[in-house]
Structures are given as structure tokens and as C-alpha cells.
Amino acid sequence: MPALEAVQELSPKELEERGERLRNDGIVIRTYDLWKTYIMGDQEIHAVSGVDIEIRRGEYVAIMGPSGSGKSTLMNLIGCLDTPTKGLYYLNGKLASDMEDDELARIRNKEIGFVFQTFNLLARASALHNVELPLIYAGVPSQERAERARTALRSVDLEPRMHHKPNELSGGQRQRVAIARALVNRPSILLADEPTGALDTATGKEIMALFERLHSDGNTIVLVTHEPDIALYAHRVIHIRDGKVELDEETPRPERK
Numbered sequence: 001m002p003a004l005e006a007v008q009e010l011s012p013k014e015l016e017e018r019g020e021r022l023r024n025d026g027i028v029i030r031t032y033d034l035w036k037t038y039i040m041g042d043q044e045i046h047a048v049s050g051v052d053i054e055i056r057r058g059e060y061v062a063i064m065g066p067s068g069s070g071k072s073t074l075m076n077l078i079g080c081l082d083t084p085t086k087g088l089y090y091l092n093g094k095l096a097s098d099m100e101d102d103e104l105a106r107i108r109n110k111e112i113g114f115v116f117q118t119f120n121l122l123a124r125a126s127a128l129h130n131v132e133l134p135l136i137y138a139g140v141p142s143q144e145r146a147e148r149a150r151t152a153l154r155s156v157d158l159e160p161r162m163h164h165k166p167n168e169l170s171g172g173q174r175q176r177v178a179i180a181r182a183l184v185n186r187p188s189i190l191l192a193d194e195p196t197g198a199l200d201t202a203t204g205k206e207i208m209a210l211f212e213r214l215h216s217d218g219n220t221i222v223l224v225t226h227e228p229d230i231a232l233y234a235h236r237v238i239h240i241r242d243g244k245v246e247l248d249e250e251t252p253r254p255e256r257k
């Protein structure tokens, strides 16, 4: 995929038009020559170095690479948790690489549902309340909030456990609560970083089956993993090494789980 030449030469209007075109073409994620450089003493670490990726609405993509290859850094950029040192990032047609913190927080809440390895649930809150949280931040009224949270829990088969707290749930159930929380705002993408990393193999398979179902239901999923077995569940794998895209390929169907 050709990088965007002469990024600096595009006018604000041209940048905006490019975003509109991407959105009309159903492209939810597009990066152009994206870089993230850390300065450590007198050393520069290029954690992400010149990444061009394009992800369409409805895709199920894994970003795979060994430890230290830049996956988490790239995920933080895609998830609007961090801003690039250089390059462009369009999320759903909006130029996220240009945004200030408050605007970035807003687009993140609206467009991205996060799933983390360690679930990141509030320990003292019920499953229902955990799932309601993003809606509280979004200012949704309480009755609608409770209804939408219940619906999200139903979609991961956890409605009967909605009044349980995390310590009253198994690891797999906790991750399903976290997935319901990620879905409740109807985000443009579900972004999962090593979602099975803290689970045993059988439970990990259940979670991957759930992602497959959510994908069939029309969700766009980006899965970050260092495990080739897990990456094979996705329909396309972007291999990352030393902060660069090494290979971007469709998953062979017979191997797809």
C-alpha cells in the first residue's frame, strides 16, 4: 500500500476531504506513515516506525508480533490513548492524529470499545454497573443506561449474572463482562489487547468463539496478540516486527478456526 507522499503539503481542506472519502469508502482505520518515537537518554526508540494500515468496517483483523515489536504502542495510537510523533491517523474519517487530549478522549469514548488482558473491571461494582460505566461518561439517562447494559450483557450470555461482582465470577465470565462494557456504546471498533492472555486454553477458546459471533453480527474487531494460534481466529493478520508491518495477509480458510 503506497504511503501518503508529501503529507505536509496537504491543506487542511484536502485533509478533511480525504477523511470524508475514507469514511464513504467504509474505511474505519487508516494510518499514513505513522511513527511513535521514545527518547531514552540520548537514544531514540522507534516503537512504531512508518506504519501504513487500512482496516474496513466489518473486518476481523489480528495485529501479531513478538514481544517488544510495537503492538501495544500501535494499539494505543489506534485506540486514541496516545498521539503519534509523526504521520496521519484517520479514525472513521476524522483526523485523530491532529487532536488535542479532550477531543481525543471524546472520539475514543464514541468510536472505540477496549478489551484488556486483565479485564480492568471495578471490583466493588456489579457486572451491570461495570457495563453501565461508559454510558455514565456519555451522559445517557439512568433508565436507558440500565436497559442498554442489560442488553449488552445478554449479548454475551451473562444477563443471569448481572448482579454479581467480579470476584463472584469466573475469569471467562469477567472477560465477557468486559466485552459487554466495550460493546455498550456501540463503538465503531472493538479493540482487544491479548484478551485471552489471562485465561486457560478452554476458556480462551470460548472467548474467541464469542468474538467470532460478534464479528458475524457486524462488529469490526482488531485483536492484538503475540500468539499465532490466537491470531488465526481473525480473518486477516498484520504481522509487526521492529515497529514495521512485515506482512499483511488473509488467514487461509482451512486454518481459520
Ligand SMILES: Nc1ncnc2c1ncn2[C@@H]1O[C@H](COP(=O)(O)OP(=O)(O)O)[C@@H](O)[C@H]1O
Residues within 6 Å of the ligand: 038, 039, 040, 045, 046, 047, 065, 066, 067, 068, 069, 070, 071, 072, 073, 074
Ligand atoms: N513509554 C515508553 N518509553 C520508552 N520506550 C518504550 C515505551 N513504551 C514502549 N517502549 C519501547 O518500544 C518498543 C515497543 O514496545 P511495545 O509497543 O510495548 O511492544 P509489544 O506490545 O509488541 O511488546 C519496545 O522496545 C519498548 O521497550
Ligand SMILES: [Mg+2]
Residues within 6 Å of the ligand: 071, 072, 073
Ligand atoms: Mg504489549
